[in-house]
Amino acid sequence: MPGTGDSDSTQLPRRPVLEGVGALGIAGLAGCISTGGDVDVDGEAEELIYEGFKEEGVEPPVETTIYANSETEARVRWAQLVQNELDSTDLFDVSFRQIAFTEYLDLVNSMAAEEENALICLGLVGGWDPHSYVYPAFHSDNFAPNGLNISHFENEAVDRLIEDGVRESDTDERVEIYEELQELLVEASPFSFVRSHEEIVVYRADAIDGFRTYPITGDEYTSIYAPTLGVYTELTTGEDELIGDVGTGISSYDPTTINDDTSGMVTGLIYESLLEVDFDGSVRPSLATDWRRIDETTYRFDLREGVTFHTGDEFTAEDVRTTFERYEETPREHDVYDWYDGMEILDDYRIEVSLTRPYGPLETILSGVPIVPSAVADGSVDLSQRPVGTGPYRFVEHQEGRLWRMEANDSHWYDGSGDVPETPPIETITLRIIPEGSSRRAALETGETHLTIGLPNGSLEAYEADDEYVVDRTLSGGVDFLGFPCYLEPFTNRKVRRGIGMLVPRDRIVEDVFHGAGSPAYTPIPPLLEQFVDPEFEAHIVDEYLN
Structure with a gap:
């Protein structure tokens, strides 16, 4: 199993001990020094990198390539800023390449196995629990391509x-654990964290009422109709079709193979889960009406009765078991098999789920496991051809590269007993696939779309000043990062990785590339989960490791 070199298994002590200790390996090295050759090393970051070079027996300048996908303009720009920052030293000779997203995903998933000399610009997207940010990307169980540990970091x-x-x-204990973990990840630096995200949706004020931007990337259209969360959206134009957009192609309809935000976004109103998470992070019932913890590793769920799939088949306990167990040996296996040990079906509407171990984030994790019909097991329902769920909208068509269309599900289980209408006020949702930000902006301004996601941040100020539009912004569960080839010298050395992280121009990236949207990121868990990233802890991380 590839490792990361230079004793990456070293354990840091708890934070109170660390606060009195200087950053490792750089004390007393400030200033500009000569290496005895043609290389000048200026400042603590460069000195730390050069020290790592010496430990690996590598002479500068080190050649490498920084990559970004061509469809994401902001990512291309911040990649170039990092390239320029590294090239401005005498330590690196950095090339830049932008490639199409499908090729980019192939590179990301195979880079460690192929020992690619690649710096990768990506986003880490999680949910409402810190586990969703750290486990997929940093645990040694999750080496790509079957997980998100793209550089095969092992610690x-x-x-x-x-x-x-x-x-x-216990929440207080979890906070202490995740602070220690984040500190260790910053010190080891398999990734350099760059920017915490904002979710931003712009829509026409004269066309849409009631829309709220959901904080988690990939769930942007949740508030179109979410009876369990008490929200819904109306068109005020007299039309029955909402036209929105997505920025990239749709790669999968099957929850066990979806590994991109867009595919999750367009299927979010088609699938439902046992539980749902509200806009403030609180857990709500969905296909499960009640649940309780029987003991440390057993939960009992009461399932909603009178629910049918879009095929007309009744939803029962067997569908839950099929859903969970089909995750085994799939790209999303750890969504379930990180905790699932088995299920006992008590009757059609009661189940007991056994866990492999006590699992704190189970309730929020379940909100990300869409329930599918048991008929997928015998092949009579093929999710590679069309998504089939119990949600308020059903799939109509996907014209590859052009659009995705859904229509209201007249057989949805909700009875109108809450604050949300019994049926969705919007009959049809069409999402146009528009990769270019300028084209999304033009479509919104000409009225071809009512709503847009992912506009260039430079345009937001103009929309915020224009009464014809609403710019809805919220903190998000996402972090941009620079990923290192931890398997390849000199990036095997944590001093090299951390030194590069010190050179990343985070403030400039937020201001110049994202026009103030989001905030500089220093840790893998974003400010959305504020109890795990309080300002005092973040200031400590910056002072200890990044200044």
Whole structure:
């Protein structure tokens, strides 16, 4: 199994001990020094990198390539800023390449196996629990291509803390564990965290009423109709079709193979889960009406009766079991098999789920496991051809590269007993696939779309000043990062990785590239989960490791 070199299994002590200790390996090295050759090393960051070079027996300048996908303009721009920052030293000779998203995903998933000399610009998207940010990307169980640990980073202390955090149910204890874990990840620096996201949706004020931007990337259209969360959206134009957009193609309809935000976004109103998470992070019932913890590793769920799939088949306990167990040996296996040990069906509407271990984030994790019909097991329902769920909208068509269309599900289970109408006020939703930001903006301004996601941030100020539009912004569950080839010298050395992280121009990226949208990121868990990233802790991380 590839490792990361230079004793990456070293365990940091708890934070109170660390606060009195200087950043490792750089004390007393400030200033500009000569290496004895043609290389000048200026400042603590460059000195730390050069020290790592010496430990690996590597002479500067080190050649490497930084990559971004061509469809994401902001990512291309911040990649170039990092390239220029590294090239301005005598330590690196950095090339830049932008490639199409499908080719980019292939590169990301295979880079460690192929030992690619690649710096990768990507976003890490999680949910309402810190486990969703650290486990997929940093645990040694999750090496790409079957997980999101793209650089095959391996660290025994990181694995242990991730496992401690997920077993713990006491909030204060979890905060302490995740602070220690984040500090260790910043010190080891398999990624350099760059920017915490904002979710931003712009819509026409004369066309849309009631829309709220959901904080989690990939769930942007949740508030179109979410009776369990008490929200819905109306068109005020007299039309029955809402036209929105997505920025990239749709790669999968099957929850066990969806590994991109767009595919999750367009199927979000088609699938439902046992539980749902509200806009403030609180857990709500959905296909499960009640649940309780029987003991440390057993939960009982009462299932909603009178629910049918879009095929007309009744929803029962067997559909839940099929849903969970089909995750095994799929790209999203760890969504379920990180905790699932088995299920006992008590009757058609009651189940007991057994866990492999105590699992603190179970309730929020379940909101990300869409329930599918048991008929997928025998092949009579093929999710590779069309998504089939119990949600308020059903799939109509997907014209590849052009649009995705859904229509209201007249047989949806909701009875109108809450604050949301019994049926969705919007009959049809059409999402146009528009990769270019300028084209999305033009479509909104000409009235071809009512709503747009992912506009260039430079245009937001103009929309915020124009009464014809609403710019809806919220903190988001996402972090941009620079990923290192931890398997390849000199990036095997944590000093090299951390030194590069010190050079990343985070403030400039937020201001110049994203026009103030989001905030500089220093840790893998975003400010949306504020109890795990309080300002005092973040200031400590910056002072200790990044200044």
